[in-house]
Amino acid sequence: MLAVKNLNTHYGNIHALKGIDLEVKQGEIVTLIGSNGAGKSTTLGTITGLLRATSGEVWFKGENITSIPPSQIVKKGISLSPEGREVFPALTVEENLQLGAYVRKDKENIRTSYDRVYELFPRLFERKKQTAGTLSGGEQQMLAIGRGLMSMPQLLLLDEPSLGLAPNLVVMIFDLIVSINQQGTTVLLVEQNASMALSIAHRGYVLETGKVTMTDDAKILSDNDMVRKAYLGNI
Template sequence: MLELKDLHVYYGGIHALKGIDIKVNEGEIVTLVGANGSGKTTTLRTISGLETLKSGNILFKGKDLKKVTASEIVKMGISHVPEGRRVFADMSVYENLEIGAFTRKDKSEIEKDIQNIYSLFPILYERKNQSASTLSGGEQQMLAIGRALLSRPELLLLDEPSMGLAPLIVKDIFDIIVDINKKGTTILLVEQNANMALQCANRAYIIKNGKIELEGKASELLNHDEVKNAYLGG
């Protein structure tokens, strides 16, 4: 479904991504694990058209995204849940969800999808008329995921969904990620919580200083000595 070939991205004089190769097959959860500053977020932002590619190719269902705008990428079926949630704080939960469907015109179907999001996240239904600023961190993460799902993506990019959340909430979020995948959405997950990410993913890539260091089945990398020592506390 998604293939990154020899991706090179620069921030000014900084070479942020140094020849990244990643493949995501339809129906998978693939995770990209690495420390802060390793290039995880840059990879997702480049896929969704928010960063400029210096060289290389991003193929989504065989089409190169190099010259496609960010809004067109959403229309093609890729939705991005950014690091830090980025909900619209002064708008209601319902209004935030509506914005997720900005590429769509099918109003009755949008309303059905919003009701489906309320089924997935009942707390959002309870809070639907509250401003997003009143939600807890976990509730804001649920809202950010729900908003992304309103574009009916085939591929969901998730950037650090567990960041700043209590362990119990983290488990809930990962359970929801698995559920979303089972319902047919392919997922590329960027995550510092390597243990949770590797437990829920099919395959994984370990990124370090803008390069892929290791790749393989998530279950195998979970037991890999190098991964254990670097990301799983030995």
């Protein structure tokens, strides 16, 4: 479904991505793990067109989308739930979700997407008329993911969905990611909580200073001594 080939991205003189190669197959949950500054968010930003690749290619469903504007990439079936949630605080829950569907032409079917989001996140339904700025951190994360689903993506990119959440909410968010995947949405997950990410993913990539240093089935990565020592907090 998604193929990233020899991708290089710069921030000014900083070489942030150094020849990244990765693949996401339809139906998978694939996770990118690594320390701060490894290039995880930069990878998602380049895939979605928010950052311009210096060289290399991004292919989605057989089409080269490397130079396509972000709005067109959303229309082709890729949606991003950004790091830090980035909800619109002065707008209601329902208005935030409505913005997630702005690229869609099938306006009569948008109600079905609302229903799906509210089924996944009942708390959002309870607060649909409440402004997003008054929600808790966990509720804002639900809203950010729900907004990403409103464009009916085939591939959902999640950037640090557990960031700043209490442990019980982290478990709930990861359970919901599995549910979203089981409903047919492919997921590319960037997550510092490597243990949780690998526990739900099919495959994983380890990024270090802008390079892929390891890739394998998630279970194999979880059992790898180097990964355990560097990212899972044990040996």
